[in-house]
Amino acid sequence: MHIVHTIDDLRRALKPAALRAFVATMGNLHQGHLDLMQMARQAVxxxxxxxxxxxxxxxxxxLQFGPNEDFDTYPRTFERDCEQLAANGCDVLFAPSEKDLYPEPQVFKVHPPAxxxxxxxxxxxxxxxxxVSTVVHKLFNCVQPDIAFFGKKDYQQLMVIRRMVQQMALPIEIIGGETRRAENGLALSSRNGYLSTEERAEAVQLSMALKGLAAAARAGNAAGVLDVTTIEAAAMEALRARGxxxxxxxxxxxxxxxxLTGPCDEPLVVLGAAKLGKTRLIDNLEV
Known part of the structure; x- marks a missing residue:
């Protein structure tokens, strides 16, 4: 695996490529990232x-971290990440510093629709x-991929990126990878490392709550009396009761x-975000 840090070096490394398959990450990799890397390898x-x-x-x-979020403490595990990427079929790793990717303040930004x-x-x-849109668009400009892979765990993010590619007429095929879960059903996330042992055991309750919400949505649709407000409130209260x-x-x-305002015959998705202790987790399930 060839590691490069500057845009010029990246473009030189990729110049011979007949096809480019791209996986964008923030590091601290887990099996979900590696699944995407394997998908990229298989596509190539x-x-x-x-x-x-x-x-x-x-x-x-x-750019995607708020003022009170965890940019400074976000786990950085570069050496381990490199080993994992190399073992899962990565040819070129682009690892820029902030100065490499943002040599001057990034005042031009991509604003997705509200x-x-x-x-x-x-x-x-x-x-x-x-x-997210600004950095992904910039990375696309640097890499110029033919195919790019993003995980479905970040469901809304995947939709934003798909819409951006469509609107900007970027010649990139976007492929979503299924959410990778632990044996107990917890969606893998780089932020799971913030959880204590007790919190990690409890964290699966988010996916359990979403399963319950999905089942309630299916039942309501089948009966023709889907009361979304009531079933969403019940799911929220069940999690609050667990702390x-x-x-x-x-x-x-x-x-x-x-x-939704009532029964719906379109494909649905249930999505959730909740804080357990100091850690904010997200998850989703297609219905």
Missing amino acids: DARAPQGGMTVASIFVNR DLADILEGAFRPGFFVG WQPDYLTVRRQHDLSP
Whole structure:
């Protein structure tokens, strides 16, 4: 695996590539990231076995962190990440410093539409999707991938990136990877490392609450009397009773994350975000 830090070095390393498959990360990798890397490797081997390259990036993006969030304490495990990427088929790792990627203040930014980016995560983390969209667009410009892989655990983020690629007419195929879970059902996340042993055992209750919410949505739809407000409130209260601080547990349409007013025959998704102790976790399940 070839490690580069500057945009010029990245472009030189990728110049011979007949096809580029890209996985963007903030490091502190878990099996979900490595699944995406393996998907990228498989895509290159299938589509361009003689001249394709897989590319990963590690960059903790300040622009997507709020003023009271964990940018300074976000886990940085570069050496271990490099070993894992190399073992899972990465050809080129782009690991820029802030000075490499933002040599001057990033005053040009990508602002996604409010109807998608200012709801759910965007409502609780103002500016988050501006930071995500800006860094992903910039990384796309640096890497110029043909295919890029993002995890479905960050469901709203994946939708924002898909919409950006479509709106900006970027020649990139976006592929979503399924959420990787621990044996007990907890969605893998780089922030799970903040959890104590007791909290890690409790953390699975977020996915359990979403399963219950999904079952209630299916039952309501089947009966033709889906009361979304009531089942969402019940799911929130069940988590509060266990000591969580939920931001939202909600049922939405898959295609645009818009809320429901009653029974719906479209594909649905349940999404949740809640704080356990000091750690904020997110998860989702397609219905």
